[in-house]
Structures are given as structure tokens and as C-alpha cells.
Amino acid sequence: MRVPFRVGFEQRGETPRRLSLLVPLASVFAALFFGALFLVATGHSPIDTYSNMFQDGFASFNGITDTLALSTVLICTGISAAFAFQMNLYNIGGEGQLYLGLIGGAWAGIALGDHLPTLLMVPVVLLCGALAGAAWIFVPAFVRSRLGTSEIVSTLLLTYIGASLIKHVIYTPGSFFRNPNTSFPQGRLVADSASLDSFGSSRLYPTFFLALIIAVALYWVVKRTEFGYRINVIADSPKAAHYAGINANRTTIWVMLISGALSGLAGAMLIVGPYGKIEPSIITLGYGYAGIVVAALARNNLGLIIVSGILFSGLRVGGNNLQVTTDTPIHIGVMLQGAILLFALGGEAFRRYRIHVVRVHDVSTKKVAV
């Protein structure tokens, strides 16, 4: 069969600024349109569904605060993914590091009991969570820098072990992390001093602001510091780094450890925030994986992650509430998230390439894409 035209890709010298904004937005709309097809096919009204989602995610007090609460975690896991990506390292295992952050944070929150005041206790819990997340990525980081072992595979596989670890500490009778007072498998509550209060009647915790500060701080580190300079050199050309005497191995380990710590921190934030204990359902929520989507939507720009994190959280909160408020299955929300990622990644083609359709047997070239 002969196709009368073919599609040509021509690499762009520079991406026009408007496209950098247009493409992610268009991706979201394309995903919504894609989702609408399924809604129509299953007998739901797309307009009603989306307006409900928007209402629940962004346009009510509870919606907004729930969205910001969720974005606290997703911003952290998002920066975790994006920061490693600054150096072309793919930390796919943010999910597992988040589990470990939960365990590390819970350990500190339980073991240190009521010995410390809240002002000290909360930072200690967060630090322990971050350290546990960093520890979980240490082996992948080490073998990546020394032997070049793919961090994609090693971090991902460790996530499954992390999930088993969560189940182990909760379902094993007599476990340190298990609530000893109930026969039902539940996490043991951390000390009161390790728990923060949420704002008013909302479920939003002050850790949200910590996430914002970290995003801005890391942005500054990459742009302004010697460490960030090194990351940029290594990311762009390892040969130039070698030439300039920059130790790429050491920097690789540090970047991965920081990435792991950020996912771990996200887990610990759940301890001092809404959970107060290890919640075994965490392994079904995929906050760590969602961080990769958030990072991809922001094109790994550490500043934009705040925006994409909040946007994505809103979709998720809105999607979750659908099931409660209407009879729309929750999976619509999940499917939309996947669709957004796919369209966002596909949209990259428009940013990097000029796309035109060439008629076969015809030299004239029609530019159909921007």
C-alpha cells in the first residue's frame, strides 16, 4: 500500500518560547479530550464529569486545600525525579524511597517518644525519613557511578522490596511499627510531639511550605552554585567534565542521594502530617511514580514543578471525589493522569521538531505544525 504523504521531522534550532507554554497546556487539553471519548463511550457526560472534577479539585475550600495537601507530597517526589534528571539520571524508584521515608520517619516518631519538643521532633522525623530514602538509593547510586549499572532498573526493583518491607512491618505480629493495641494490622501512632496540626478545618499541613522552599532552594542550587555548575557540565558533556577535572562519580552519587532523600522526605511528611503512622495503603497510591509524571509535565524544571505538582494534584483530588459524588468510576481519573503523561511526552516532539507533511511525488512541503 502506498501512502500519499509522509511526515518529516526537522530538528528545531531553538524552541520558541510560546511553544514551551503552549505544548504542556495543549497536552492537558488533548488528554481531557481523549478521556472524554471514554466518558461518552461509557455513557457519562464529559462536561458534567469535568466540571465536577474541577469543582472538587480547585474550586471549593476543601478542594483547594486537599489539592495543596496532596501537592506537598507530589512536589517533593517531583523534585526528586527532576533533580536526578538534571544529570540524566533516572530515579524511577522514588516510590520505594518514599516507603522508606515513611518507615524512617515513623521509627523516629515512635522511638524518640515524647523526649523532644515538637519544634525539634518534627525536623528530626523529617530528617530520618530523608536519610532512610537516601539509604535506599545508596546501592543503586554506588553501582551506577562505579560500574555504570542502570539506575533505572535497580531503583525500580528496590521499590518492590520497599513495598514488601512496608507489608512486613505492618502485618508481622509484634512488629515495632504495628499498633499493639488492635488485632487489626495497623501502624503504631507516632508521639504527639511528632505530629503537626493542620490549618483549621482543612487537611493541609505546614509541610506544604517546606516543599515550596525546597523547590526554590534546589532551583537556586542548580542555577547558582558550584555544585549545580558541576551537575550542568556533567549532564551536557561528561568529556568536558573529565577535561576540567570534575569528579563525575562523586557528583553522581551525591545527586542520587539527594534525589532519594527528597522522596524519603515526602514519606516523612506524611508521618508528621495526615498519617501519624505507617499507612499500608500507601503502596497502592503511587505518589512516587506520580512524581515522575509531575517532573515530566514540568520538563524537569525545578521551578515549574510547583505548578505542575498542584495541577496534577487537583486532577487527582477531583478524580478521586468523582466516585463519591457521582457514579463515575475512579479509574477515569487515573486514566486521565496516564493520558496527560503520554500527551505531555508526545508533545515534546512538537517542541523539538518542526513537523511537516510531505506529499510523495510532490516536492512542495506543507508546514502544518507550528
Next chain:
Amino acid sequence: MSNTSHEVAQRSHHTSGATSTALSAHSIDKKFPGVLANDSVDFDVRAGEVHTLLGENGAGKSTLAAVLCGLYQPDAGYLTRNGKRINLSSPRVGLQHGIAMVHQHFRLVERFTVSENVILGSRDLPFRLNRSDINEKVAAIAESYGLPIDPDATVGDLSVGQRQRVEIVKALYQGAEILLLDEPTAVLVPSEVEKLFENVHAMTAAGKSIVFISHKLGEVVEISDRVTVLRNGRVTGHVSGRGTANTKELARLMVGRDIELNAQRATHATGHEVLQIRNLSLVVNEVSMLSDISFSVHAGEMVGIAGVAGNGQRELSDTIAGLISPTSGSVTISGSMTTDRGPIKAREVGLAYVPEDRLGMGLVPSMSILDNLLLTRDRQLVVDRVSVRPEAARLIEQFEIKANGPDHLARKLSGGNAQKVLLARELSGGRGATKLLVVCSPTRGLDVGAIETVRRLLNDARSAGQAILLISEDLDEVLSLSDRVLVLYRGAIVHETPGETAQLSQVGAAMAGLASEGPS
């Protein structure tokens, strides 16, 4: 050589004149984003002649060649073949009209034999190949143009010169009557260039047309029947008649002003020893890359290392720069042993290093000029760009770098300007005052104007008392600049001669491994 009765030269009724025009381009325009690469260019080549396209990098010669062979379609203008208008929609169509391009970077499959490479891409091959027939045909073609080659040899085992021969044989096998040779001498040693020119004469004698693309003036004068000079996409001049062109005139047409390429050799006496290399050997994966190299470079002296690429140049410069630890031997810079001490230590005692690979090793492509200046310097914990900015602006001005300012990205610089940025950084000192400058192929790929500037900068550095080690494949450059010339062959120094009395033939022979003299 002109009024041949060969089939290519069949005169169509459109053409007139004593010689037949095999291929002409009429007012070709070719635009790329932001550049008019060809601006109503007229060009023609007759049967049995060598017509050279001369111009700096970016002058539009490669674009024109790509249009001539069907790789690009012109935006305006058209081609005629034997007077008939043709439309080359792809290189395959070009080939059907007998037009073939021999690319500068060979397009051969290394694991295949010569014959297999030659027939690669032919569409009318039978299901079952008759190898002996093909081999015979390949050998016959090769023989008739003085291009002896074993059809069964594996291309991966061949030298660069032989691979080029395979490319030419392939074009001839495919029925090429017009061969476009894109910078064919760039990769060859002098003796191979001579051989290539013999092949070119054999081809033109048989009525083939050669379009020779080059920016090396000397060989252009030697080989060409006619020369067309391009500058900024326009034709700036024609010269006809073999040997009548003079290099000064051609250089002026190319650049648009008078050019002094033979930089003056420094006259003053050389000072103390700055670089001392003793018994340096390097073995990588049981292959000896450098063997027992000893020499020194003094303050105010330029030592040139000549050699064909891949004879240990990169290993030598990287070892001196502290990027590779040698298997044995020592490197001493300004009296400090730097062997095994890393690049930062070497720089602290006065090393500056311009590697062959500019973008990607010497410069970080995605970074600005400003950030690239910081690459080899001492950086604070929080990088202080504010205080470096005025210096960056000053260097841009001093080194005549064409850029929008310190924030211009390195990858958006032309080759010449990237090289100037690299030189600006390395010559302006970093961690310590520069005492030793190691430069590799500093003018490769640059246009004539930039070459002139770079050579002047190197001379200025030498006059300022810096010791310079110049490692280059461009033999003319090494011979015209160096106070002393060493020849590197298979990782060893096989020849040493003072620059002033160096003989091209002797150095060339040493580069090809025919040295009469042992290591000095």
C-alpha cells in the same frame, strides 16, 4: 582532454561550444533558516575536467555540492545535464544521471568486504550473488583508473587512503560520470594525496568530470582546470587554466581581503625548560598507544607534533594534561611532577590545554560563553558570575569573537568562534599563570580568516614566553609555525627536525612510517 567522444560528452542540441558541458547549475538559491547558503550560484563542469569549488567553511560549497548530487533540492534555479533540464529528487536519481558524491566522512560498512561495500545499495542485484563476477568487475574498474584494491579485503582493515579508493570505485561501479569529491585530501598524508591526484587525472583522461571541493589553496592550484570561488553563498570569482591560479589571489577571493597565512616564526632565543617528558609509555587494553616518548619544550618555543590522526596524538596530549595516567614515564611542568596528579594539578602549575574536540570536551555546548570561561577556573561555592562578566566581555572583544555577549551559548557559535572562546579562556590563565600551552588541531575546520587569527594568537603567546606544544594533522601548519618538528608514528617519535629546515618530503615519509631516522 576536452572534445572527447565518450558517452558522457554527447552534445545535446541545446549546448554549443568547443567543449561539452556535462552538468550545469543555473542561478541556484538554497535557503536555510537564517542563512542564504547559495545565492543565485551558477556552476558548470565539462566532461574530462577538474572544476574546483573553493571557499571557506560556510561559504556554501557543500550546499552546492549537495544540490548537484540530489541531496538537496534548490529553492530556486535548476540543473541541466548535457543541456537537458533535470530534476534530482534524491541522490539515487542523481546517480541515474551519472552524478555521485564521495563524502568527506566515508559511508562504508567496516565489516563488509570491498566488493560488498561497492554493491551496497544497488537495486538490481540478483537473489543469489555471483561474487566472482562482482569481484572481477570491481577489480577491473579499480585497475583501469589506477586504484588497485583487493575486492575481498575487509574495509575495516584498510587505511584511510584505501577506504577513499573504495568510495571512488563504488561511485564508478554505479556508473558515475561526474564525481563530486568533498574535501578528499583532508584525511590523507602527502603521499596519499599524490596518489589521489594521479587517480583524478586517470579519471578525467577517461572523460569523467570531477568536482573538487576544498579550501586548501596549494592543492587547488595543482589539480584544477578551473576554479570557482564562493564566499557567503555567492560566486566571487573564476580562474581557468591549470596552474595559472595563484594562492594569494584565491585567498583574497575567498576571504575578501589580503591574508597572511605564513605566520612569522619567533626569532628570539628560547628560555628554560617548561615541559619535560621522560620515557612516557601508555598501554591501553594491551595495545601500546605511546612508547618511550621523551622530549621537552622551552619557554618561548613552539614544538610541533606532526602525524596522521590516530598515531597517539590524543593520548599524548591527554597524558600531558593529566587526564590519563601513563603506564610508565613522567611529565614535568615548570619543575613540578604532574604525572598521575590530575588535570587540576597540571593547571595549577601553568598548563593550558586546547583539546582537538572543541565542543563537548573543551567547551560545554549548552553553556554560555561566560560559564565556559569558568570551566577551568577556581569556582567559589556560590558561583560568582557577576565579577567574571566584564572579563568575558573584554575577552569577546579582544579575541574578536562574534557573539551577542557573554550569555551567548557555546553551541550557537561557529567553529572558528568556538575555537577563539577556547583559546581566550586558555590563554587568559585560570588557576595559575599559563606557562605551557598544549594545542591540538587548532585550526581544523576553520575558515581562512579564523585560521589567520588563531595562528597569530599562538605566535603572540610564544612571543610572550609561553612554551607551546602544537599537535596537528595539518602538516603545513606544523611546518610553518614550529621551531622544532617531531613526527609521531604508532605512538613513538620517529623523526625530529628544526622547523626552519624541515623538508616536507622527509616529514611526510616519517608520518607514513618510512622514517630512516630512529627515535631521537
